[in-house]
Amino acid sequence: DAKTTQPPSMDCAEGRAANLPCNHSTISGNEYVYWYRQIHSQGPQYIIHGLKNNETNEMASLIITEDRKSSTLILPHATLRDTAVYYCIADNTGTASKLTFGTGTRLQVTL
Amino acid sequence: NAGVTQTPKFQVLKTGQSMTLQCAQDMNHEYMSWYRQDPGMGLRLIHYSVGAGITDQGEVPNGYNVSRSTTEDFPLRLLSAAPSQTSVYFCASSYHGRGQGGYTFGSGTRLTVV
Numbered sequence: 001d002a003k004t005t006q007p008p009s010m011d012c013a014e015g016r017a018a019n020l021p022c023n024h025s026t027i028s029g030n031e032y033v034y035w036y037r038q039i040h041s042q043g044p045q046y047i048i049h050g051l052k053n054n055e056t057n058e059m060a061s062l063i064i065t066e067d068r069k070s071s072t073l074i075l076p077h078a079t080l081r082d083t084a085v086y087y088c089i090a091d092n093t094g095t096a097s098k099l100t101f102g103t104g105t106r107l108q109v110t111l
Numbered sequence: 112n113a114g115v116t117q118t119p120k121f122q123v124l125k126t127g128q129s130m131t132l133q134c135a136q137d138m139n140h141e142y143m144s145w146y147r148q149d150p151g152m153g154l155r156l157i158h159y160s161v162g163a164g165i166t167d168q169g170e171v172p173n174g175y176n177v178s179r180s181t182t183e184d185f186p187l188r189l190l191s192a193a194p195s196q197t198s199v200y201f202c203a204s205s206y207h208g209r210g211q212g213g214y215t216f217g218s219g220t221r222l223t224v225v
Binding site for chain 2: 034036041042043044045046047049087098099100101102103104
């Protein structure tokens with residue numbers, strides 16, 4: 001799996017969009033980008049994944065650059081409940097059967 | 112639909128004791144995995160299974176055994192507990208197939224070995 005690089009921490013004001021970057025410059029053509037988050041000490045929660053097209057679901061949007069070397073997870077209207085550690089993972093199985101978690105980005109949403 | 116159920120939620124073991132962490136899912140997922148998470152760190156893969164009767168090692172398999180006799184259950188056995196195995200253990204499951212949605216995780220088992 002390709003290595004991913006994320007900033008260790010970010011802050012966001014409640015109600016504003018949170019844009020979490022991820023660098024995966026060594027990603028291969030068949031590797032999906034997955035995003036998970038972990039709120040406090042709970043089990044990680046799947047957010048979204050994509051291969052090369054931008055994706056959107058009820059939780060977030062995923063923007064992948066055309067060269068696929070980086071991506072951005074967008075939480076359109078961050079709330080206090082979005083405070084969590086966010087993990088960006090590149091996975092070539094397509095099924096995320098062997099996820100490799102890094103240390104992620106700790107997002108703090110403030111009033 | 113309960114999702115992924117892990118038991119127990121908390122456990123204290125003495126060094127050298129053995130125990131089994133239970134994991135069950137009711138979503139008919141083919142893939143199941145066990146991860147451990149040490150304080151302030153990301154998750155590390157212990158063992159995983161791509162279907163009943165098939166298991167394989169992850170990043171940190173030593174000291175742990177698994178089996179997958181049914182699609183629903185994937186127990187993790189600690190053979191002889193050591194303080195280094197103090198951690199939070201997460202079980203997860205997912206569908207098979209490229210581009211399918213991600214893993215569903217359980218709520219974790221917090222294990223302390225004294």
